[in-house]
Each structure stands twice: as C-alpha cells, then as structure tokens.
Amino acid sequence: MENLSKYHLNGLRAVDALARHGTLAAAANELCISPGAISKHVLGVEQKIGKKLFSRTASGFKAVENVEEFLIELTRGFRFLSNSLEQLKEHAPKQIRLSVAPAFAKSWLIPRLTNFYRRHPEIVISLDASRDIIDISHHGYDCAIRFGKGNWRGTERTRIMDQLLFPVCNPHFVPLLRSLEDLLNVNIITSESIGMNWQIWLEANGAEGLQLQRKLSFSDEDLCLSAAVNGLGVALSWQTQAIDSLRSGQLVVPFASSVPTGFSYWLLTPSGTRLSASVQAFKEWLEDEMVICRGLFDIIPPPTNLHSEV
Incomplete structure (x- = not known):
C-alpha cells in the first residue's frame, strides 16, 4: 500500500479542486487561496507521484491520459470524508x-x-x-x-x-422638559461610545448653539441607560438598547425626535x-x-x- 504520509492534504485538495473546476482561478476561489498557491500545491503532488497530472489548454487545465480514474477516485474520497465528518457532527452536541x-x-x-x-x-x-x-x-x-x-x-x-438616536429619561423628568432649552437645567448623561453624540442630536434639531454644561460621563452606553433609569439625568439611547425599559415604563422619551446614527x-x-x-x-x-x-x-x-x- 502506498505510504500516504508523504502527501500533504492541502496538495491533494488543490489537485481535486483543479480537476473539478479546470482553472486555477476557480480552484483558488473554492479553497480561498491564490492561483499561485494552487499551482505550487499541484506541482508538489506531481513531484511526489513522479507523474504529470494536468496539461494546459486554451480554456484552462485538463487531466492527462491515464489520470482521469485517479482524479475521480480522489474526488470520491474527499466526498466520503466530508460526509463522514458531517455524520459525526450530527451526533455531537x-x-x-x-x-x-x-x-x-x-x-x-x-x-x-x-x-x-x-x-x-x-x-x-x-x-x-x-x-x-x-x-x-x-x-x-x-x-x-x-x-x-x-x-x-x-x-x-x-x-x-x-439604529436611531433619541433622548430618554426617568418619567419624573417629564414636567421639567417642556422645550430643548430645559436641557440646560438638568444633568446630561454622556458616553464616549460611538453613536452616543449629543451634538449630533442637537444639530439635527436646530439647537447646535445649545451649550450643555451639567454633564455626567460614563464609560459605556449600558451604564448611561442605567443612570437614566435611576433618575440621574437625560441620556441618549437607541432602539435595541432602550426598548424594554421604555415599554416597562422605566424610561420615557421626553422629546419626539430621533436621528439616524449611521451605525x-x-x-x-x-x-x-x-x-x-x-x-x-x-x-x-x-x-x-x-x-x-x-x-x-x-x-x-x-x-x-x-x-x-x-
């Protein structure tokens, strides 16, 4: 029996892919490597076997004489291996x-x-x-x-x-927020997280000149939401983050305006x-x-x- 240890699996996969597709580009695309790598792998197998496997044609590559049966069996072997692995996976957690x-x-x-x-x-x-x-x-x-x-x-x-960006706050803030200018009189919850930009929301609502001073800064958006739920101030949020707190009544939207974040x-x-x-x-x-x-x-x-x- 032929000693298979001298053959690299990647080389045999390259031979199989080239036999089925007929071009270096298509074989390379299947295996997610370069056409040059396919050529190198095939050459390595040919050197180990001591026989040329393919000849170049105008449209690509074809198997040389007396090699077709080997290539058919090689493809069949890889399919058998693939099916065996799939069956093994089906019985695994x-x-x-x-x-x-x-x-x-x-x-x-x-x-x-x-x-x-x-x-x-x-x-x-x-x-x-x-x-x-x-x-x-x-x-x-x-x-x-x-x-x-x-x-x-x-x-x-x-x-x-x-994701849309919009302000949220504890319900007890609602009487204090009748206009955008009222944001100057409450704590503004901020974060360095991407998308949580008060300036973007203010500019979209024609209030780019509003200088918010009373800021509470948190490291991430999750802490900002928790701070808003607990009545520390007004925060910015987006749908997937705030939806459950809004529907439960822990948070409300004080101003009916949202802004696309681009994220x-x-x-x-x-x-x-x-x-x-x-x-x-x-x-x-x-x-x-x-x-x-x-x-x-x-x-x-x-x-x-x-x-x-x-």
Whole structure:
C-alpha cells in the first residue's frame, strides 16, 4: 500500500479542486487561496507521484491520459470524508460560540434567548461579551454581533438593525422638559461610545448653539441607560438598547425626535466559510426576532426635527 504520509492534504485538495473546476482561478476561489498557491500545491503532488497530472489548454487545465480514474477516485474520497465528518457532527452536541457587544447582550439578546431555546433546545450558545475588533475564526468564534458601519474585513455581514438616536429619561423628568432649552437645567448623561453624540442630536434639531454644561460621563452606553433609569439625568439611547425599559415604563422619551446614527448592529461570520446548521438557525431566529421587535418600536419617535429658540 502506498505510504500516504508523504502527501500533504492541502496538495491533494488543490489537485481535486483543479480537476473539478479546470482553472486555477476557480480552484483558488473554492479553497480561498491564490492561483499561485494552487499551482505550487499541484506541482508538489506531481513531484511526489513522479507523474504529470494536468496539461494546459486554451480554456484552462485538463487531466492527462491515464489520470482521469485517479482524479475521480480522489474526488470520491474527499466526498466520503466530508460526509463522514458531517455524520459525526450530527451526533455531537450542537454549540455556537458567540462574541457579542456587551450592551446588546444585556439589553436585548439575553432577555430574548429563552425564545431561541424554545425553538432550538438542542443548541447551546456560549456567549462572550466583548466589543473588541476580532478575527472571528482565529479566536475560535462561530459568529459575532458588533455595532458599527459594517466595514470589518474577513467577514460576511448581515445587518440586524439600523439604529436611531433619541433622548430618554426617568418619567419624573417629564414636567421639567417642556422645550430643548430645559436641557440646560438638568444633568446630561454622556458616553464616549460611538453613536452616543449629543451634538449630533442637537444639530439635527436646530439647537447646535445649545451649550450643555451639567454633564455626567460614563464609560459605556449600558451604564448611561442605567443612570437614566435611576433618575440621574437625560441620556441618549437607541432602539435595541432602550426598548424594554421604555415599554416597562422605566424610561420615557421626553422629546419626539430621533436621528439616524449611521451605525447598525451586524451579525458577522467568517468569510468563505459555509455556515453550520446551528449558526444558520441562530441567524434565522435573530432575523425573525427583529421582525417582531420592529412592531414594538412604535413607542420610539421617527426621525423628525424639533425647533429650538437658540
């Protein structure tokens, strides 16, 4: 029997891909490597075998004489291996390792995970709260949820929801806030988090000249929301963060104006990788849950401008 240890698996995969596609570009696209790497891998296998496997044609590459049967069996072998691995996965515990932005995890995802487990009791989610920019597959995650503009390299991106910016406060503040100028007389809750920019909201409502002085600063948006719930002042928030507090009556919207942030929440998966059945199920549930939530967002004001005397 031939000693297979001298053959590299990547080399045999390159031979199989080139045999099926007939061009270096198509084979490279399938394996997510360069055409030059395909050529190098194939040459390495040919040198180990001591026989040329392909000849170049006007349209690409074709198998040389007496090699077709070997290539057919090679493809069959990879398919058998793939099917065997899939069967093994079916009997293994189904798990998703998810990296998610902390504010989204606490304010929106965790309160709704019971809905996911009712639909998919066979899937277990291992959740890591982080806002770091990561290489998903390199860090061992199946998917991630991040807040931003969708410009992460090496990922497939699914937009979850565009975010609108609007003020929120404890209900006892409402009598104190009859106009935008009344913001000068209350504590303004601020954060350095992206999207939480009071100046953007003020400018959109014609109050760019309003100089807010009484500011309480917090490190992230989750602390800002908690401060607003507890009556420390007026904060800015967005739909997925504030919806449950608004519907419970812990928070109210004192001014009926929201502003597009230009940011969204995104589901990120590694590019060039087929989604597992578990991740696909999570993605579909997430999309369905967002459809439900959009029907609840009537409590949030649409993007409109208020008028200030400033």
